[in-house]
Amino acid sequence: MFPCIQTFVHVVAMHVIMDQHNYFDGSLPVEEIYDYYKRTKQIPPTTATNVYEYHAFFTKLQEDFSACIIIHIAYTSKASFSS
DSSP, X not given: OOSOOSOOOOOOOOEEEETTEXXXXXXXXXHXXXXXXXXXXXXXXXXXXXXXXXHHHHHHHHHHXXXXXXXXXXXXXXXXXXX
């Protein structure tokens, strides 16, 4: 019935900005984020994935898993806190 036998979860990473450098969320060791906070007393800001990254991400998924159903779950900045 379903052509995809296994379940794969793919995540589009947000961006974390530290010391004017842009990192993909999840690419930094957690210790570096704690060190940044200790040094600056600020939580590193994040930015959303841009339209080009989304396009590349879903294009690759379609190419790699063309027979599968893609379910996109997103969240909004309304769920975050800014001081």
